[in-house]
Amino acid sequence: MTTPAGAVGRLRAGGATAMQERAHKGAWGSTWLLLAFMLVNFADKTVMGLAAGPIRDELGLTRGEFGTAQSSFFALFSLAALGVSFLTRRVRTTVLLLGMALLWSVAQLPMLLGAAGFGTLVATRVLLGAAEGPAAPVAVHHLHGWFGQKERTLPTAVLMVGAAGGVALSAPLLTLVIDAWGWRWAFGVVGLAGLVWAVCWYARGEEGPLAPPPGTADSAGSEGTRPAVPYRGLLLSGTWLTAAFGAFAAYWMLSAGLTWAPDYLHEVSGLTAKQSGAVVTATAVGNAAVLLTHGLLARRASRRGTAPRLPAGLGGGLLMCVASLSIAVFAEVDSVGVKIALMVGPMALTNVILTVSQTAVARITPAGQRGVVLGAMAFVYALAGILSPLVTGRMVDAAASVPTGYHSAYVLMAGLVAVAGVLAVCFLRPERDAARLGMTETAPTGPPAH
Known part of the structure; x- marks a missing residue:
C-alpha cells in the first residue's frame, strides 16, 4: 500500500516545520546563554571601578597608578582578540x-x-584581559552562525545589551558585596559566576546551522557559495575602517565610565558610594534600552521587507553626533540632575554604533572569514580600553584640581565621539561595500523569524 502524495507532502512539511522550530529554539537559546556570557564579562570589568576607592586606600595607589592597573587589563586584550579570531578558522x-x-x-x-x-x-x-579580549568577536561570530543576515541586528543588540546589563546588575550587587565583605570578595563573586556559566555552556552550547565548518575559512561559507575575499580588501574598506573607529570611540567612553564614573560622581558631584552605584546602574539600564530599541526597530523593518529610514552608517553616525553634544554639555553643566539625565539618556546613544559596526562588518564578510575580521575590529577598539582609563587618570592627576581634570577628559571624549560620528555618516556603507566585494545577499537559511 502506497502513501498518497498529499499525505507525503504534509509529512514533509510537518518535518520541515519541526526542524525550523528546533532551529528557532536553538538560536534564541544560544542568544540568551551568550547574553549571560556578556553579563559576566562586563561584571568583571565593573569591579575595578566600583571598588576604586577601597582598592586605592588599601594598596596606597594614586589615580595614575590605579589607571595603570586598570589599563593592564587591556595589555594583551587586543592581541588576544586578534590571535583567537584566527583560531575560529580551525576550532x-x-x-x-x-x-x-x-x-x-x-x-x-x-x-x-x-x-x-x-x-x-x-x-x-x-x-x-587576555581571556576576555576575544569574548565579544567570538560570541558575535558564534551567534551569526544561528541567524541569517536580515535577522542578525536584534540578536546582536541583545548580545551587546550584556555590556549594559552586566553593569546594571553588577553595580548594586557588587556594591553590597564590597560593603559587606570587602572589595576582594567582589573579585571572588564574579569569578564564581563565570564558573557557573561555563558549566551551563558545557551542557547546552552548540554550533548553529549557518556556522562555517572548521577549516573552511578561505573557501565557501555555509551561507552560500562565496569565495574568500582578500583580507586587505575587507580591512581597508570604508565600512570596516569607520566601523572600527566608531567602536573605538564608543569603547573609549565605555571604558572611561567603567573605571572613573563612580569616582567622578563621588569627587565632583558629591554623591555617596551607594548613590554613585545607583547612577551607574541607571546609566546601564539606559544603555540597554537604547540598544534593544534600535534592535527591535531594525527587526520590524526587516519583517516588513522595508529598508530602514536611514542607512546604517548615516543613522548610527547621527546618533553619535547627538551623543557627542550631550557629552560636551555634561562636561560644562554643574547640575547633578542634568548630568544624570544626560548619562541615562542621550549619552547612551553612543552605544548603538557597537551593534551597527558588528552587523555592518558581518554584511561585507564571507561567513568563514567573519571571525577573523570581527577579531581585527576588536583589536582596534580594545586599544581604547588601554588608553582611556590611563589617559583619564593621568589628566586628572596632572590638572590643578580633580573637577578640572575630569572636565578636560570629558571634552576629549566628546571630540572623539563627534569625529567617529561624522566619519560613520560619510563612509559606513555596508551595502555599497558588500556589492563592491562581491557579497551579494543570499536567501536566508537560518531559523524563522517568529
Whole structure:
C-alpha cells in the first residue's frame, strides 16, 4: 500500500516545520546563554571601578597608578582578540567560548588572598584581559552562525545589551558585596559566576546551522557559495575602517565610565558610594534600552521587507553626533540632575554604533572569514580600553584640581565621539561595500523569524 502524495507532502512539511522550530529554539537559546556570557564579562570589568576607592586606600595607589592597573587589563586584550579570531578558522566557537570563560574565572580568584597586592592585581588583570579580549568577536561570530543576515541586528543588540546589563546588575550587587565583605570578595563573586556559566555552556552550547565548518575559512561559507575575499580588501574598506573607529570611540567612553564614573560622581558631584552605584546602574539600564530599541526597530523593518529610514552608517553616525553634544554639555553643566539625565539618556546613544559596526562588518564578510575580521575590529577598539582609563587618570592627576581634570577628559571624549560620528555618516556603507566585494545577499537559511 502506497502513501498518497498529499499525505507525503504534509509529512514533509510537518518535518520541515519541526526542524525550523528546533532551529528557532536553538538560536534564541544560544542568544540568551551568550547574553549571560556578556553579563559576566562586563561584571568583571565593573569591579575595578566600583571598588576604586577601597582598592586605592588599601594598596596606597594614586589615580595614575590605579589607571595603570586598570589599563593592564587591556595589555594583551587586543592581541588576544586578534590571535583567537584566527583560531575560529580551525576550532569550534563553542570550545573557544568555554575556554575563555574558565580562564577569566580562574584569573579573578587570586585577589581573594589577603597577601595579594598591586603586583598580583596587575598580573591577574593582564590574564583576565587576555581571556576576555576575544569574548565579544567570538560570541558575535558564534551567534551569526544561528541567524541569517536580515535577522542578525536584534540578536546582536541583545548580545551587546550584556555590556549594559552586566553593569546594571553588577553595580548594586557588587556594591553590597564590597560593603559587606570587602572589595576582594567582589573579585571572588564574579569569578564564581563565570564558573557557573561555563558549566551551563558545557551542557547546552552548540554550533548553529549557518556556522562555517572548521577549516573552511578561505573557501565557501555555509551561507552560500562565496569565495574568500582578500583580507586587505575587507580591512581597508570604508565600512570596516569607520566601523572600527566608531567602536573605538564608543569603547573609549565605555571604558572611561567603567573605571572613573563612580569616582567622578563621588569627587565632583558629591554623591555617596551607594548613590554613585545607583547612577551607574541607571546609566546601564539606559544603555540597554537604547540598544534593544534600535534592535527591535531594525527587526520590524526587516519583517516588513522595508529598508530602514536611514542607512546604517548615516543613522548610527547621527546618533553619535547627538551623543557627542550631550557629552560636551555634561562636561560644562554643574547640575547633578542634568548630568544624570544626560548619562541615562542621550549619552547612551553612543552605544548603538557597537551593534551597527558588528552587523555592518558581518554584511561585507564571507561567513568563514567573519571571525577573523570581527577579531581585527576588536583589536582596534580594545586599544581604547588601554588608553582611556590611563589617559583619564593621568589628566586628572596632572590638572590643578580633580573637577578640572575630569572636565578636560570629558571634552576629549566628546571630540572623539563627534569625529567617529561624522566619519560613520560619510563612509559606513555596508551595502555599497558588500556589492563592491562581491557579497551579494543570499536567501536566508537560518531559523524563522517568529
